[in-house]
Amino acid sequence: MYLIALKMLIGNKGKFFAMIFGVALTSLIITQQSSIFVGLMSRTVGFIFDTPLPDLWVMDPKVQFVDDIKPMQDTKLLQVRGVQGVEWAVPLYKGSIRARLANGTFQTCNVIGLDDSTLVGGPPTMAIGKVSDLRLADSVIVDEAAANGKLAKPGPTPQSPKTPLKVGDLLELNDNRAVVVGIARTTRTFQSQPVVYTTYSRAMRFAPRERKLLSFILAKVQPGQDFTTVARRINAQTGLAAYTGPQLKGLTIRYFMKNTGIPINFGIAVGLGFFVGVAIVGQTFYSFITDNMRYLGILKAMGAKNNVLFSMIVVQTFLVGALGSGIGMGIASLTSIISKNSELAFYMPWQIPVVTVLATTLITLLTTIFSLWKVIRLEPGIVFRG
Amino acid sequence: MKLQLPANINLPKFSTVKFYILPVASLFGIIFVIRTVIAGSVPAPVAPPVVEPARPPYASFVAGSGIIESISENIAIASPLAGVIKEVYVKAGDPIEAGQALFSLDDRDVKAELEVREAQVERAQAQVQDAETQLSLYQGVNDPRAIMKGEMLKRESILAIARASVAEAESQANATKTTLERMTVRSPINGRVLQSKARVGEFAPAQVMTNPLMVVGTVSPLAVRVDVDENDAWRVERGKPAQGILRGNTEIQFPMTFVRFEPYVIPKRSLTGESTERVDTRVLQVIYSFDKNDLPIFVGQLVDVYIESSK
Numbered sequence: 001m002y003l004i005a006l007k008m009l010i011g012n013k014g015k016f017f018a019m020i021f022g023v024a025l026t027s028l029i030i031t032q033q034s035s036i037f038v039g040l041m042s043r044t045v046g047f048i049f050d051t052p053l054p055d056l057w058v059m060d061p062k063v064q065f066v067d068d069i070k071p072m073q074d075t076k077l078l079q080v081r082g083v084q085g086v087e088w089a090v091p092l093y094k095g096s097i098r099a100r101l102a103n104g105t106f107q108t109c110n111v112i113g114l115d116d117s118t119l120v121g122g123p124p125t126m127a128i129g130k131v132s133d134l135r136l137a138d139s140v141i142v143d144e145a146a147a148n149g150k151l152a153k154p155g156p157t158p159q160s161p162k163t164p165l166k167v168g169d170l171l172e173l174n175d176n177r178a179v180v181v182g183i184a185r186t187t188r189t190f191q192s193q194p195v196v197y198t199t200y201s202r203a204m205r206f207a208p209r210e211r212k213l214l215s216f217i218l219a220k221v222q223p224g225q226d227f228t229t230v231a232r233r234i235n236a237q238t239g240l241a242a243y244t245g246p247q248l249k250g251l252t253i254r255y256f257m258k259n260t261g262i263p264i265n266f267g268i269a270v271g272l273g274f275f276v277g278v279a280i281v282g283q284t285f286y287s288f289i290t291d292n293m294r295y296l297g298i299l300k301a302m303g304a305k306n307n308v309l310f311s312m313i314v315v316q317t318f319l320v321g322a323l324g325s326g327i328g329m330g331i332a333s334l335t336s337i338i339s340k341n342s343e344l345a346f347y348m349p350w351q352i353p354v355v356t357v358l359a360t361t362l363i364t365l366l367t368t369i370f371s372l373w374k375v376i377r378l379e380p381g382i383v384f385r386g
Numbered sequence: 387m388k389l390q391l392p393a394n395i396n397l398p399k400f401s402t403v404k405f406y407i408l409p410v411a412s413l414f415g416i417i418f419v420i421r422t423v424i425a426g427s428v429p430a431p432v433a434p435p436v437v438e439p440a441r442p443p444y445a446s447f448v449a450g451s452g453i454i455e456s457i458s459e460n461i462a463i464a465s466p467l468a469g470v471i472k473e474v475y476v477k478a479g480d481p482i483e484a485g486q487a488l489f490s491l492d493d494r495d496v497k498a499e500l501e502v503r504e505a506q507v508e509r510a511q512a513q514v515q516d517a518e519t520q521l522s523l524y525q526g527v528n529d530p531r532a533i534m535k536g537e538m539l540k541r542e543s544i545l546a547i548a549r550a551s552v553a554e555a556e557s558q559a560n561a562t563k564t565t566l567e568r569m570t571v572r573s574p575i576n577g578r579v580l581q582s583k584a585r586v587g588e589f590a591p592a593q594v595m596t597n598p599l600m601v602v603g604t605v606s607p608l609a610v611r612v613d614v615d616e617n618d619a620w621r622v623e624r625g626k627p628a629q630g631i632l633r634g635n636t637e638i639q640f641p642m643t644f645v646r647f648e649p650y651v652i653p654k655r656s657l658t659g660e661s662t663e664r665v666d667t668r669v670l671q672v673i674y675s676f677d678k679n680d681l682p683i684f685v686g687q688l689v690d691v692y693i694e695s696s697k
Contacts, residue, residue: 020408031419052432075615075654075667081442081449081692082618088439117633119436132436187430220439238617323412330415333422350423 023324026277039345046187054218090115113203129182146194456603503559517545
């Protein structure tokens with residue numbers, strides 16, 4: 001019986017491929033668009049992702065997201081250190097400083113100033129050199145993508161290829177000399193600015209003059225202490241806001257969701273993908289059922305009950321759904337594997353395939369319900385009329 | 387129930403080989419999906435701190451940052467007179483005793499003046515002798531009628547004046563000697579030379595200098611000047627112990643004993659190394675002392691300080 005259903009389905013090559021194409025297209029659009037959306041959103045928190053060591057991030061309570069720097073007084077660090085339950089606290093500078101390249105163009109860099117003695121908050125992986133090289137005079141560590149791209153040394157003519165930045169090369173940060181002592185691998189950030197790591201005191205020197213320069217205080221909570229309790233204590237004693245890494249990520253992502261058009265744009269794309277799927281698959285399946293009315297009529301005339309015919313249709317639609325969504329999601333994943341080293345923001349957590357499968361299931365269900373009506377009303381006598 | 391279509395009804399033909407392409411493609415697709423999901427779920431490696439950050443040794447404490455100084459406080463040696471440095475007797479790091487010569491200024495002019503002054507003393511003494519001789523000649527005359535009374539008095543006053551000029555010349559010579567003495571700068575305390583910027587041939591002005599010629603101080607025991615933010619100042623209690631942790635190596639820790647509060651709360655300078663340093667807040671300074679022993683600690687180094695507090 002199911003074999004007949006399969007033969008019916010696959011035998012009608014044109015419709016079969018059209019339906020699979022429809023489902024595949026829908027799942028490709030849903031998977032790809034939502035993965036790019038999640039990828040873009042996760043880039044906004046790339047810096048927090050790269051700095052998993054501290055338990056708490058302490059900052060001005062008015063900070064809206066991780067790139068929204070509201071500097072504090074240096075003595076706030078001492079106050080945070082004095083809060084009960086804080087194991088250690090170190091300063092972190094984060095700010096934008098202009099670098100001048102050899103050909104005279106300016107490039108805004110994201111400068112991270114690490115605590116001088118401990119270098120807490122350093123890059124997670126080093127491609128060349130070590131973090132402790134930041135102890136050298138005027139030293140900075142540059143991220144790999146920038147060293148090969150935005151900060152690479154331009155050739156003698158605009159057409160000639162750029163030379164990647166190497167260890168030992170000089171940079172000009174806000175009219176200060178800086179020596180590259182290492183290349184780091186960092187997660188790309190939303191603005192895709194080059195990331196330059198240096199020490200806190202050197203960042204003070206590079207940074208434009210401001211009265212307050214302390215961007216964040218990174219704190220570790222004593223073992224056995226509850227993060228939220230200590231965070232609340234920091235807030236009560238110093239008036240500063242303390243967030244855990246995931247909380248700060250949430251804060252940042254919520255800011256981008258609320259204040260940028262990104263979620264609406266991607267939401268529309270995903271929604272359109274879904275409706276295109278419903279339209280293609282629904283219509284094709286409907287005409288497929290119409291084509292096969294003959295066979296269904298014969299079966300009905302032979303005494304097959306409605307529910308037998310239903311289960312045949314369900315097998316047909318779900319086969320189409322399974323094949324199509326597998327192919328669609330596969331193509332989406334394949335593009336991410338191919339474009340791994342490009343600027344494409346693609347991040348697929350396990351929830352996305354699950355949601356895609358649910359969406360294709362919904363499409364097939366809608367299609368099934370759509371077709372069932374026709375089968376119920378089918379009179380066995382139709383066979384003999386044609 | 388087994389259903390079978392009548393033999394005369396033929397379903398369209400399909401090739402089995404072609405049919406398998408789609409499930410295989412779908413299977414590969416699912417494998418790619420799983421691969422991408424797994425590859426994306428790897429968390430960033432945790433970069434360990436290069437040096438372990440300082441951890442507080444007390445349950446409840448006030449944190450501060452301290453600078454190591456000598457217990458006598460660092461004495462910026464001044465020159466009492468302006469002049470060119472002639473000789474420097476000590477180097478940075480030398481142990482010194484109170485009264486030991488540190489450096490001396492060019493004293494040739496003062497020495498020449500002293501010679502003049504001493505010659506003046508001699509001349510005055512010669513004049514006294516002359517006056518004495520004159521007076522004794524007059525006094526040797528036995529007949530009082532031979533000498534006028536006034537003449538006699540005049541000789542006596544000449545002698546008195548001559549004696550006074552000796553005293554004057556001597557005190558002038560002594561004043562010059564004192565000046566000469568002041569041209570050698572001596573240590574006010576027993577201790578150690580912490581810094582020496584005095585070099586032979588340089589000019590030493592007799593005024594307050596931002597870069598003093600020489601800094602001396604007592605190095606054993608050492609003191610730590612701890613800055614505590616004004617908002618935390620009420621939590622610092624007199625006499626509570628504190629722990630100092632050296633920057634750069636948190637294993638170098640030393641207990642410290644309370645010495646005193648600096649009673650005046652001062653504006654903190656954020657040490658940015660710039661010539662115009664920014665004032666951000668006010669800090670209470672607390673002085674603690676500790677024994678240096680074999681610790682590799684130098685005056686002027688920064689330390690993280692935790693002061694025990696019950697509040």
